[in-house]
Amino acid sequence: MPLNIACFGQPGSYTYEAMKSYFAGKNISPAYGSHFEDVVQAVATRQARYGVLPIENSSTGGITDVYDLIHRYDCCVVGEKYVKVEHCLLTLPGTKLEDIREVYSHPQGLNQCRSYLKHHGEWQLHPYFSTSQSAEQVQKMEDPHIAAIANKTAADMYGLDVLVEHINDNTMNYTRFFIIAADMEQSPEADKITLVLTTQHRPGALYHVLGYFFYNGMNMTHLESRPLKGRPFEYFFHIDVMGNLRNPATSRVLRNLAEHCNYFKILGNYVSDQGGNVDEIRRHRG
Incomplete structure (x- = not known):
C-alpha cells in the first residue's frame, strides 16, 4: 500500500523535489496543498501519513508560519531534507526578455531574487501560492508578457523555456524541509x-x-x-x-x-x- 504524502505546492516545486528525494525508492501517493495549513491539517487529521513543508531558507531565514502551524496542530517532526535552490526566469517558448511585463512567484522566490528584479523595476511582481504554481499560471495564461520564477523541473513539467538561469541573489541558497507526522517516530x-x-x-x-x-x-x-x-x-x-x-x-x-x-x-x-x-x-x- 502506498504512503499517503501531503506536499506543499504541486509537482515541480522545491518541496516536490524534497519529497521525491526523501522518499526515494518508496511507493508514495502524493496529494498537493496550496497553503501550508492544508498540509499540516492533512497530517493532523491522518488523511496523510506524512507531510513535507519548507521550514527555513539560508537566505531569508525561518518560515515562521510553518513553525506556528506544526505547534498549533500538535504535529511531530520525523525527518528533514535540504534542497539547493536555483531560481530561473521561466517564460512561454519564444518569449524575449524585453517582452516581459509581469512576474509570478512565491513570496520567498521573489525575495530571494531581489537584486535581479531591481534591474527590471518596470516589471509588476505577483506573489503567488508556490513557484511551481507560478509556472503553471504562465502556461495557462498563454501570455508572452508574463514570466515565472521557479526551477528547471517546473519548466520541463509545464512546457516553459528557461530564459535566464541562476537569478537568485545567493548562489549558495538552500531550503531545509521538515517531514512531519501525527505521531513521533524514533530510530x-x-x-x-x-x-x-x-x-x-x-x-x-x-x-x-x-x-x-x-x-x-x-x-x-x-x-x-x-x-x-x-x-x-x-x-x-x-x-x-x-x-x-x-x-x-x-x-x-x-x-x-x-x-x-x-x-x-x-x-x-x-x-x-x-x-x-x-x-x-x-x-x-x-
Whole structure:
C-alpha cells in the first residue's frame, strides 16, 4: 500500500523535489496543498501519513508560519531534507526578455531574487501560492508578457523555456524541509532533536536555558523565536539540537531543562540530512 504524502505546492516545486528525494525508492501517493495549513491539517487529521513543508531558507531565514502551524496542530517532526535552490526566469517558448511585463512567484522566490528584479523595476511582481504554481499560471495564461520564477523541473513539467538561469541573489541558497507526522517516530540512528519551550519571564532566563546545551556538550544548530499569543514580548523558542533521546545523558539533560521552563515539548528526534547538499554547504563554509 502506498504512503499517503501531503506536499506543499504541486509537482515541480522545491518541496516536490524534497519529497521525491526523501522518499526515494518508496511507493508514495502524493496529494498537493496550496497553503501550508492544508498540509499540516492533512497530517493532523491522518488523511496523510506524512507531510513535507519548507521550514527555513539560508537566505531569508525561518518560515515562521510553518513553525506556528506544526505547534498549533500538535504535529511531530520525523525527518528533514535540504534542497539547493536555483531560481530561473521561466517564460512561454519564444518569449524575449524585453517582452516581459509581469512576474509570478512565491513570496520567498521573489525575495530571494531581489537584486535581479531591481534591474527590471518596470516589471509588476505577483506573489503567488508556490513557484511551481507560478509556472503553471504562465502556461495557462498563454501570455508572452508574463514570466515565472521557479526551477528547471517546473519548466520541463509545464512546457516553459528557461530564459535566464541562476537569478537568485545567493548562489549558495538552500531550503531545509521538515517531514512531519501525527505521531513521533524514533530510530537508533536519530541524531537531531527539535523542541519548543517557553522560559520563565525574568532576566537571563534564555541564557540559562542555552547553558544546558553548552555545558553538556550538545550542539545547538538552530534557534527560532515566535511570539506567545496574548502575551506581549514573550516568546516560544523552537530549538534544534544534536542528540538521541535513547542516550541516557541526553534524556537527563532535557528532563532537567524542562523543569526550568514554563512550557517544554519535544517535537521530534530524527536522522539529520547528511551528504549531498549538506556536504556542499559545509565545504563552502570551510
